[in-house]
Amino acid sequence: MDGTRRRFLGRALAALAASGLLTRRTNDAAAAEPPDVPASMKSPGAGFNDYGMPAKYESKVTRTLGRSQPGTTGSGAIRTPLEALEGTITPSGLHFERSHSGVPDIDPAKHRLLIHGMVRRPLVFTVDALLRYPMVSRVHFIECAGNSQLLYQPTPPTLTAGQTHGLVSCSEWTGVPLRLLLEEAGVERGGTWMLAEGADAAAMSRSIPMAKALDDALLALFQNGERLRPENGYPVRLFLPGWEGNMSVKWLRRLKVVPAPIMTKDETSRYTDLQADGKALMFTYPMEVKSLITHPSHGMTLAGAGLYQISGLAWSGEGTIRSVEVSSDGGRSWLAATLTEPVLPRALTRFRLPWRWDGGATVLKSRAIDDAGNVQPEREKFIAEHGTNAIFHCNAIQAWSVAATGEVKHVYA
Numbered sequence: 160m161d162g163t164r165r166r167f168l169g170r171a172l173a174a175l176a177a178s179g180l181l182t183r184r185t186n187d188a189a190a191a192e193p194p195d196v197p198a199s200m201k202s203p204g205a206g207f208n209d210y211g212m213p214a215k216y217e218s219k220v221t222r223t224l225g226r227s228q229p230g231t232t233g234s235g236a237i238r239t240p241l242e243a244l245e246g247t248i249t250p251s252g253l254h255f256e257r258s259h260s261g262v263p264d265i266d267p268a269k270h271r272l273l274i275h276g277m278v279r280r281p282l283v284f285t286v287d288a289l290l291r292y293p294m295v296s297r298v299h300f301i302e303c304a305g306n307s308q309l310l311y312q313p314t315p316p317t318l319t320a321g322q323t324h325g326l327v328s329c330s331e332w333t334g335v336p337l338r339l340l341l342e343e344a345g346v347e348r349g350g351t352w353m354l355a356e357g358a359d360a361a362a363m364s365r366s367i368p369m370a371k372a373l374d375d376a377l378l379a380l381f382q383n384g385e386r387l388r389p390e391n392g393y394p395v396r397l398f399l400p401g402w403e404g405n406m407s408v409k410w411l412r413r414l415k416v417v418p419a420p421i422m423t424k425d426e427t428s429r430y431t432d433l434q435a436d437g438k439a440l441m442f443t444y445p446m447e448v449k450s451l452i453t454h455p456s457h458g459m460t461l462a463g464a465g466l467y468q469i470s471g472l473a474w475s476g477e478g479t480i481r482s483v484e485v486s487s488d489g490g491r492s493w494l495a496a497t498l499t500e501p502v503l504p505r506a507l508t509r510f511r512l513p514w515r516w517d518g519g520a521t522v523l524k525s526r527a528i529d530d531a532g533n534v535q536p537e538r539e540k541f542i543a544e545h546g547t548n549a550i551f552h553c554n555a556i557q558a559w560s561v562a563a564t565g566e567v568k569h570v571y572a
């Protein structure tokens with residue numbers, strides 16, 4: 160057995176863990192056995208709720224607010240607590256939110272969506288009309304282009320996984336394929352782009368290539384089975400699978416078919432990426448292949464040497480995750496983690512690997528590879544290629560150090 164194998168010990172140890180050998184058996188065990196009856200069995204429990212809430216013991220599992228821009232309300236972002244979640248679907252109440260000028264209060268009965276510009280038949284849709292079109296459901300992540308931007312900084316942030324990388328969430332989105340509505344409107348020759356505009360005070364506007372609009376773009380009306388949350392675009396948002404979150408315009412009110420990109424403020428002054436050589440990349444659409452270990456991660460403390468379950472998330476805007484490799488020796492050796500089915504394109508993918516910690520100081524890393532062959536880069540390589548001028552599209556490998564005390568911290572290694 161080589162060193163890497165010995166540290167991970169593969170599935171045999173997972174089975175061992177499941178067999179209960181990790182659970183300490185003491186005389187206390189007797190206290191949980193009949194005839195002792197817990198209080199919860201002695202009187203009837205609480206009644207029903209109109210709308211369910213998490214257990215009160217989980218009240219610390221919340222999003223983390225980055226401050227609103229000075230002098231504004233609701234202009235900023237609030238992040239998903241990735242380290243507190245398992246599986247791949249983000250509960251809607253913990254979905255990250257990025258808004259440029261707060262959440263508008265939109266009455267669905269009054270909202271209209273206009274499709275105009277280079278179309279044979281300009282159309283106006285009520286929300287009720289949209290709800291009558293054939294719908295599809297798809298599980299996809301959405302990630303803000305500015306996610307993980309703290310990794311551009313010279314020193315590692317002393318923040319949790321969610322506070323650092325929590326501008327990504329994953330939901331089942333249900334809505335109308337945009338292609339259907341564009342076919343009804345009849346896109347004219349030369350209508351190769353589309354302006355999408357939101358009904359918020361920021362009038363968020365982006366130019367969308369027609370090819371994407373006709374491919375997998377959705378007009379999302381439902382999120383995880385219920386209507387969109389106000390902060391995620393109620394009553395209707397554009398959803399562009401895999402592309403930088405900014406382009407999935409919330410509170411969508413207008414689609415104008417145009418012959419060329421509009422060069423809106425949101426794609427010139429923002430969402431362009433200034434590189435080390437002084438050139439700026441524009442229209443950087445797909446979010447790059449990425450992963451991070453969510454458990455253990457910064458701020459946690461391991462309770463002594465022994466068996467642990469490494470768990471994390473991987474995703475790629477350019478396809479489906481093919482593999483995730485995990486290193487428990489700072490990147491010298493790597494072992495393939497198990498991907499939890501289903502592994503879906505442009506969706507968060509859960510990876511897991513049993514790990515036996517020997518109690519010594521070490522560094523944990525994960526590296527994702529997608530089915531287009533893209534490999535998540537080490538931070539050093541990423542910075543060497545892109546410099547530190549930009550704040551967007553950072554997909555560098557995340558390293559967590561584990562100290563002999565069990566303390567887990569963000570490090571550059």
Ligand SMILES: Nc1nc2c(c(=O)[nH]1)N[C@H]1C(S)=C(S)[C@@H](COP(=O)(O)O)O[C@H]1N2
Nearest residue numbers: 255256257258259303357363391404405409
């Ligand atoms: N109308 C409008 N759409 C918007 C925004 C906005 O401020 N206004 N923010 C964009 C940004 S920058 C991102 S990352 C995503 C975030 O989507 P979410 O808030 O549902 O997570 O919405 C995008 N769509």
Ligand SMILES: [Mo]
Nearest residue numbers: 257303304405
């Ligand atoms: Mo964003």
